[in-house]
Amino acid sequence: xxxxxxxxxxxxxxxxxxxxxxxxxxxxxxxxxxxxxxxxxxxxxxxxxxxxxxxxxxxxxxxxxxxxxxxxxxxxxxxxxxxxxxxxxxxxxxxxxxxxxxxxxxxxxxxxxxxxxxxxxxxxxxxxxxxxxxxxxxxxxxxxxxxxxxxxxxxxxxxxxxxxxxxxxxxxxxxxxxxxxxxxxxxxxxxxxxxxxxxxxxxxxxxxxxxxxxxxxxxxxxxxxxxxxxxxxxxxxxxxxxxxxxxxxxxxxxxxxxxxxxxxxxxxxxxxxxxxxxxxxxxxxxxxxxxxxxxxxxxxxxxxxxxxxxxxxxxxxxxxxxxxxxxxxxxxxxxxxxxxxxxxxxxxxxxxxxxxxxxxxxxxxxxxxxxxxxxxxxxxxxxxxxxxxxxxxxxxxxxxxxxxxxxxxxxxxxxxxxxxxxxxxxxxxxxxxxxxxxxxxxxxx
Amino acid sequence: xxxxxxxxxxxxxxxxxxxxxxxxxxxxxxxxxxxxxxxxxxxxxxxxxxxxxxxxxxxxxxxxxxxxxxxxxxxxxxxxxxxxxxxxxxxxxxxxxxxxxxxxxxxxxxxxxxxxxxxxxxxxxxxxxxxxxxxxxxxxxxxxxxxxxxxxxxxxxxxxxxxxxxxxxxxxxxxxxxxxxxxxxxxxxxxxx
Ligand SMILES: Cc1cc2nc3c(=O)[nH]c(=O)nc-3n(C[C@H](O)[C@H](O)[C@H](O)COP(=O)(O)O)c2cc1C
Ligand code: SF4
Ligand code: FES
Numbered sequence: 346x347x348x349x350x351x352x353x354x355x356x357x358x359x360x361x362x363x364x365x366x367x368x369x370x371x372x373x374x375x376x377x378x379x380x381x382x383x384x385x386x387x388x389x390x391x392x393x394x395x396x397x398x399x400x401x402x403x404x405x406x407x408x409x410x411x412x413x414x415x416x417x418x419x420x421x422x423x424x425x426x427x428x429x430x431x432x433x434x435x436x437x438x439x440x441x442x443x444x445x446x447x448x449x450x451x452x453x454x455x456x457x458x459x460x461x462x463x464x465x466x467x468x469x470x471x472x473x474x475x476x477x478x479x480x481x482x483x484x485x486x487x488x489x490x491x492x493x494x495x496x497x498x499x500x501x502x503x504x505x506x507x508x509x510x511x512x513x514x515x516x517x518x519x520x521x522x523x524x525x526x527x528x529x530x531x532x533x534x535x536x537x538x539x540x541x542x543x544x545x546x547x548x549x550x551x552x553x554x555x556x557x558x559x560x561x562x563x564x565x566x567x568x569x570x571x572x573x574x575x576x577x578x579x580x581x582x583x584x585x586x587x588x589x590x591x592x593x594x595x596x597x598x599x600x601x602x603x604x605x606x607x608x609x610x611x612x613x614x615x616x617x618x619x620x621x622x623x624x625x626x627x628x629x630x631x632x633x634x635x636x637x638x639x640x641x642x643x644x645x646x647x648x649x650x651x652x653x654x655x656x657x658x659x660x661x662x663x664x665x666x667x668x669x670x671x672x673x674x675x676x677x678x679x680x681x682x683x684x685x686x687x688x689x690x691x692x693x694x695x696x697x698x699x700x701x702x703x704x705x706x707x708x709x710x711x712x713x714x715x716x717x718x719x720x721x722x723x724x725x726x727x728x729x730x731x732x733x734x735x736x737x738x739x740x741x742x743x744x745x746x747x748x749x750x751x752x753x754x755x756x757x758x759x760x761x762x763x764x765x766x767x768x769x770x771x772x773x774x775x776x777x778x779x780x781x782x783x784x785x786x787x788x789x790x
Numbered sequence: 791x792x793x794x795x796x797x798x799x800x801x802x803x804x805x806x807x808x809x810x811x812x813x814x815x816x817x818x819x820x821x822x823x824x825x826x827x828x829x830x831x832x833x834x835x836x837x838x839x840x841x842x843x844x845x846x847x848x849x850x851x852x853x854x855x856x857x858x859x860x861x862x863x864x865x866x867x868x869x870x871x872x873x874x875x876x877x878x879x880x881x882x883x884x885x886x887x888x889x890x891x892x893x894x895x896x897x898x899x900x901x902x903x904x905x906x907x908x909x910x911x912x913x914x915x916x917x918x919x920x921x922x923x924x925x926x927x928x929x930x931x932x933x934x935x936x937x938x939x940x941x942x943x944x945x946x947x948x949x950x951x952x953x954x955x956x957x958x959x960x961x962x963x964x965x966x967x968x969x970x971x972x973x974x975x976x977x978x979x980x981x982x983x
Contacts, residue, residue, distance in 0.1 A: 420826075429934050430931070430932060430934065431932075432893045432894050432895055432931070432932040432936065433894070433895050433932070433936055434932075434934065434936075435934045435935055435936055435937055437934075438934050438935070463826075469934065470835075470839065470875070470877045471877070471930075471933050471934065471943060472934065473946040474946060474948075506824050508832075508835070508836065509835060509836055509839060510835065510875070511835050511838065511839065511875035511876070511877040511878060512875050512876035512877035512878075512930070513874065513875050513876065514931065514932075525835065526832060527829070527831060527832055528831035528832045528833065528834035528835065528861075528863075528867075528871065529831075529867075529870075529871065530870055530871055530874040531874065531875075546826065546829055587936070587937060588937065589895045589899075589936035589937045589939060590895055590898055590899065590936075590939075591898060591899070595936070595937035595938070595939070596937050597937065633893075633894055633895075633932075674895075674936070676894065676895050676898075676936070678898060682898050686897075687894050687897070687898060690892075690893065690894045690897050691893075691894050694893055694894070694931055694932070697931060698931065700874075
């Protein structure tokens, strides 16, 4: 399974420039959409493709587009979510750095389909050099007449604007992103109303991930049915997986849905196995927010079937023995990794990134961080494990935005699958060599 | 984000002398013009990045008030944003701000060891600035470069696959540049807008 959609031309020298990108068939989809298709026909093809949002939730893109309110008469907006801050995820950065025109091409077709005359790319503030790359690519696209007024003589007008964030994970959440783009704190809004009805500046808005939009050019060129030939079942197409942690070849890989997790993890073409010949301990398969699974359960489902890289297969077993594809941030832990320390680390992350609007999230993430911190530092109490489970369950489902769930799941799942490690830390703290800072000096560097 | 406190009185100084250079002001106006009429406040985040770069690397109350005046909004609207986002600094920082990633994927690849080594090498704790004003060390969350862990960012540059040896040479290099008064800082407003 070697078929690719996004990264076929990634190695072509100069592919970052408009000229080279164009020579590989770039922007043909814009000509086709604008000259030969109605906006609704584009939406229809995207629906048929089965393309699901690549930002984490996996919501069908065509369906989301069909919710956009066309009756209000207000301007409509498309926002590309390039906030990419989910720990373990670095695929959008790769795409924008290496082949920025793929995103711009997809955005033009998408804006046309939605009837939007302005598109924004919200880039996390840390990716400053990416902002430079995107602006350069946009300059070229304007110069070539694929952006601006009366594009290709069709009468369609479109501006795309790059906007910088300033360091806040929560701004990846679509309504927080909209607030931030309006120049405010990134506090998520209560839904409904959904952005498709009341979004940016109170107008109908679609927010899509970078990778989602990068697929649109292919779908317009080849049709939704052709796209749906890739992958298996409801996981159509390909997915960029960013692999990191204790593996031999960390990096970004485009895989066709349906590859086995085993092949992805151990084949030389992909992760190339665990570093330094160590054993596999655990994997977080879809960015830090999804449940962690022990090695056995990531390779095979509880029913004993080989697990596949698809939305469905990774979720097999629900939260009891499964996980989620999420953003495609694939984090691998070897046998020496300390699950307790990592869980504390992630709890600190969510506490730091909570916007503070809802009490369960604001207070709960703080409590989870401090309880985990004391366990990791050898001051854990025997009731702490149940206390953590209880806090996590009180956050989950009780907050304005899914960050609360995202903070609860990693902790609940770590305890579910690695309870013994937490117990050992509480009973015999000296056994974990990791929790004394001085010893880090000699670890793995 | 919540642990960030604004440490100066919220006041608007009369006759504050602060203003952008002519070139920066032109750039600022260009940025503001990108957003629809009546939605100029959208330019706040980009403008704060530029202001921070123009005025010694951090946002003083006067600077924030100045940005408010450019956008015709209340100073409080700027303060609440400046205190929310971790890339805005409310206190003076060193010439080079080292932001070491402390999040899970980097941590399991030796990120904590690199942070400890940086503290030792610079003889400061995370959050502090060296007495010569050359370096501020900050710990940040995932920089979106986990495939090259451990990672840090200095000003706008990413430094990846860090080792002790790399840290030694990066710090030596930046120290030398600072002595020659060639700051490494890539300028936001020139390169990125
Ligand atoms: C806390 C939080 C952080 C998120 N961060 C991102 C992000 O960095 N990038 C992204 O594309 N989606 C992120 N999302 C998902 C977005 O809210 C939204 O679902 C997505 O951008 C929609 O695009 P898609 O349908 O193309 O996936 C995040 C969601 C939450 C709750
Ligand atoms: S769940 Fe957390 S991050 Fe989301 S709105 Fe509530 S406090 Fe903010
Ligand atoms: S965890 Fe360090 S860059 Fe992602």
